Amino acid sequence: xxxxxxxxxxxxxxxxxxxxxxxxxxxxxxxxxxxxxxxxxxxxxxxxxxxxxxxxxxxxxxxxxxxxxxxxxxxxxxxxxxxxxxxxxxxxxxxxxxxxxxxxxxxxxxxxxxxxxxxxxxxxxxxxxxxxxxxxxxxxxxxxxxxxxxxxxxxxxxxxxxxxxxxxxxxxxxxxxxxxxxxxxxxxxxxxxxxxxxxxxxxxxxxxxxxxxxxxxxxxxxxxxxxxxxxxxxxxxxxxxxxxxxxxxxxxxxxxxxxxxxxxxxxxxxxxxxxxxxxxxxxxxxxxxxxxxxxxxxxxxxxxxxxxxxxxxxxxxxxxxxxxxxxxxxxxxxxxxxxxxxxxxxxxxxxxxxxxxxxxxxxxxxxxxxxxxxxxxxxxxxxxxxxxxxxxxxxxxxxxxxxxxxxxxxxxxxxxxxxxxxxxxxxxxxxxxxxxxxxxxxxxxxxxxxxxxxxxxxxxxxxxxxxxxxxxxxxxxxxxxxxxxxxxxxxxxxxxxxxxxxxxx
Numbered sequence: 105x106x107x108x109x110x111x112x113x114x115x116x117x118x119x120x121x122x123x124x125x126x127x128x129x130x131x132x133x134x135x136x137x138x139x140x141x142x143x144x145x146x147x148x149x150x151x152x153x154x155x156x157x158x159x160x161x162x163x164x165x166x167x168x169x170x171x172x173x174x175x176x177x178x179x180x181x182x183x184x185x186x187x188x189x190x191x192x193x194x195x196x197x198x199x200x201x202x203x204x205x206x207x208x209x210x211x212x213x214x215x216x217x218x219x220x221x222x223x224x225x226x227x228x229x230x231x232x233x234x235x236x237x238x239x240x241x242x243x244x245x246x247x248x249x250x251x252x253x254x255x256x257x258x259x260x261x262x263x264x265x266x267x268x269x270x271x272x273x274x275x276x277x278x279x280x281x282x283x284x285x286x287x288x289x290x291x292x293x294x295x296x297x298x299x300x301x302x303x304x305x306x307x308x309x310x311x312x313x314x315x316x317x318x319x320x321x322x323x324x325x326x327x328x329x330x331x332x333x334x335x336x337x338x339x340x341x342x343x344x345x346x347x348x349x350x351x352x353x354x355x356x357x358x359x360x361x362x363x364x365x366x367x368x369x370x371x372x373x374x375x376x377x378x379x380x381x382x383x384x385x386x387x388x389x390x391x392x393x394x395x396x397x398x399x400x401x402x403x404x405x406x407x408x409x410x411x412x413x414x415x416x417x418x419x420x421x422x423x424x425x426x427x428x429x430x431x432x433x434x435x436x437x438x439x440x441x442x443x444x445x446x447x448x449x450x451x452x453x454x455x456x457x458x459x460x461x462x463x464x465x466x467x468x469x470x471x472x473x474x475x476x477x478x479x480x481x482x483x484x485x486x487x488x489x490x491x492x493x494x495x496x497x498x499x500x501x502x503x504x505x506x507x508x509x510x511x512x513x514x515x516x517x518x519x520x521x522x523x524x525x526x527x528x529x530x531x532x533x534x535x536x537x538x539x540x541x542x543x544x545x546x547x548x549x550x551x552x553x554x555x556x557x558x559x560x561x562x563x564x565x566x567x568x569x570x571x572x573x574x575x576x577x578x579x580x581x582x583x584x585x586x587x588x589x590x591x592x593x594x595x596x597x598x599x600x601x602x603x604x605x606x607x608x609x
Contacts, residue, residue, distance in 0.1 A: 263310075264375040327344070352419070363381070383434070
């Protein structure tokens with residue numbers, strides 16, 4: 105038996121089943137509303153979903169996967185990992201003691217003025233003094249709060265991804281910030297992972313140290329593989345043969361609350377909801393949708409004994425907000441396109457500059473500080489630049505934050521691109537944008553500098569996916585390989601017309 109990994113139900117992107125009924129092998133299954141759901145309100149189901157969110161209902165990672173009826177379980181096999189084998193080779197190279205800066209990081213608070221900083225410090229001191237005098241009941245409540253906060257942190261360490269054509273395992277695991285070397289080692293130990301197919305699905309969990317702890321791979325509709333860390337240097341691998349029946353459903357509904365809760369109320373899993381949010385992210389942010397907006401979803405999902413499980417692939421969605429419709433339709437290459445075959449993934453430039461810069465300090469999650477000799481992760485890459493060099497937006501986006509930290513990032517800017525991607529620019533001498541402003545690819549956003557805790561003029565540049573820093577130099581940029589050959593595009597347009605007829609609200 106695999107050990108049980110406790111993880112709560114949530115709406116943050118984790119793969120969570122709505123538990124209750126089980127199949128004959130004890131696996132959880134979800135009661136579907138109907139094969140085709142026609143409803144003008146999901147209020148009753150919304151209340152049920154909200155109830156699940158109010159209490160951190162702790163279940164196991166295996167329960168999250170909602171396995172199908174198991175025909176035959178192969179015996180566990182094991183793969184051994186040597187100490188440091190998952191580490192990126194660059195992290196083991198000699199430390200460059202002349203690198204531009206070893207202090208590229210955020211401090212707790214943005215600087216405003218000395219008076220405000222002093223007030224914040226005094227308030228923190230007062231809170232600490234009050235906590236020392238808590239009565240037993242208050243201490244118990246605080247402990248419960250901290251437990252929930254700890255669970256919330258675990259929720260952030262759960263990820264899911266659907267493979268598109270051309271994706272490698274490194275592209276999958278990179279969504280959680282794992283290095284390409286982690287994928288390289290797993291492919292070497294388990295060669296089948298080196299040959300991914302379009303439409304395959306992954307769900308994985310990182311431990312508190314950000315290391316791979318659990319990975320579920322839906323190889324096909326009939327096969328599933330589970331990788332679980334049994335010790336520091338060993339993973340078990342289990343293959344599950346499945347006999348579920350797969351059906352194409354049309355799910356309709358009206359938002360009566362947030363996007364996630366409304367879709368969960370119609371029987372969709374978090375994994376499927378994440379898939380939809382990613383498909384829509386370049387057209388409309390799901391948190392901008394309003395009560396009363398309508399949605400129609402085409403989803404292929406698995407049934408066991410007439411009951412729908414949480415496994416499945418979302419093939420298309422139409423959202424009607426106001427008088428406008430937004431479509432995201434999956435092509436045979438696994439990526440989503442508009443009704444007219446237009447790519448929905450925005451193209452990114454590799455560098456936020458008008459030229460290829462010199463790297464003065466590379467991305468390194470295990471970098472050793474030359475002075476303290478402690479591991480001090482370098483979450484981005486440093487470009488050595490003269491003060492005043494123009495910094496440009498690598499893609500369309502919205503300015504999420506502009507601030508200054510005298511003892512940290514200096515003057516910095518954070519841009520959001522769609523729902524999954526953010527970029528950060530530190531140590532600027534000047535910002536040229538304001539919070540909330542929309543920027544276009546190639547537009548100037550600031551000038552490089554030497555502000556904050558910096559040892560020389562440079563730009564510290566970070567690229568985040570799902571809130572996790574990844575290597576900006578090697579990451580597979582959004583929109584890469586999303587174009588369709590003309591023959592494939594014509595076939596897609598024929599398919600899109602048929603799907604449009606199915607997506608009537």
